[in-house]
Amino acid sequence: MSDRALRTTMIVLATIGLGVASYLTYVHYSGMPPLCSTTHNTCLKVQTSIYSKLAGVPVALIGLIGYVVILASLLAPQREQTRFATMAFTLAGFGFSAYLTGREAFSLHEYCEWCLSSAAIMTVLACLSTWRFLRGAPAPGVPAGPSAEADAGTPLAAGS
């Protein structure tokens, strides 16, 4: 998989995650119940539980900020440091998602589909960004994708 394809995939995933987090943040502040396929709206129970906030900040808002930061690191000129930043942010997001999913499973005994989808997105993002960071910058002239140097200063969103 070329670096460009990998980055495009990650941007798409982060954008979907941003959409999920934005919806949950909106639901939190508007007070409306979230859409949920379960008959007794387990999403509402999770979203209004004591674990829906961390230090008074809604976890949905923390997720939204997280996705914005991840997207920013993906859209920034690609260098070793930005690949490292993307990996660090997504691994932090993965850790936080794991904590929240653990709370759903072991404390609330209820699951929210929106939260689980965000956790799944963050898990894939963490795997892809770690793989991308460990394999390093693509070699110049490799046809599979543009080099890091050639890519620098050209945000993918504009170039693809």
Next chain:
Amino acid sequence: MSPASGPDPDLTRKERREQARAERKAMEAAAAQTAQRKRMLQLGGVIGLVVVLVVVIVLATSGGGGGGTGLQKGSKSNATVATVKSLVGGIPQSGNVLGNPNAPVTLQYFGDLECPICREFTLTSLPTIIKKYVRTGKLKIEYNSLETATHEQETFREQQVAAYAAGKQNLAWYFIELFYHEQGPEDSGYVTESYLQGLAQQVPGLNLPNWSAARNAPAYAEQVTHDAQVANAEGFTGTPSFLIGKSGQHMEKLETVSPEEVSGFEAAINKQLS
């Protein structure tokens, strides 16, 4: 430059070029290996930090968020008893029901005494509901049990029967309120016989021998089973869950309510009163 370190004069130009290329490739490979080692170290550092972060969050939220600190003693216990007394004292109680028996609206509260969300509801929204609607005779609240947070069925039954047994002396709501106020950390196994006895001793006016005897009555264990059947029939799997309706008439689910936000309850109660 010494002759020893320079190109071998016996080599052809092509051989010297190949030798230089091999040396360059070896250097590149060494540099790549160093860079890879550095990346692995950075990855390890990030994973370590994330693990520390998650552990800190879990510890921070297990104290306040996952329940209280357990059975209180001394002045702290006195203060909690005083708080509960000022909340439910003087309000008629009958078994597991708090409020005027002729109140026009009934709210059924399905809870697990070890459930931290129920604790949050009981300590934040419920006092307002009691002051505004129960104390004024408009609403009565019936406490029903539903096992969610308590992981051992036997413990769940014991603690719930202990609460219902206090209801034989029309003091169940003192026991329930005190339990939630003095709830321990989740999954810590704090509910023991001495914990239940300690709570019972705090209930104002509770006759302990009679309470102990009532705990053996099969009716209360049957009531716990009946509660579970009602909750299952309603499709409840989480706590707190609620049913509301005009007293003696059909009860409907109160679903779209955040336990922390009292306004949802007020709207539902007002609708039933109107």
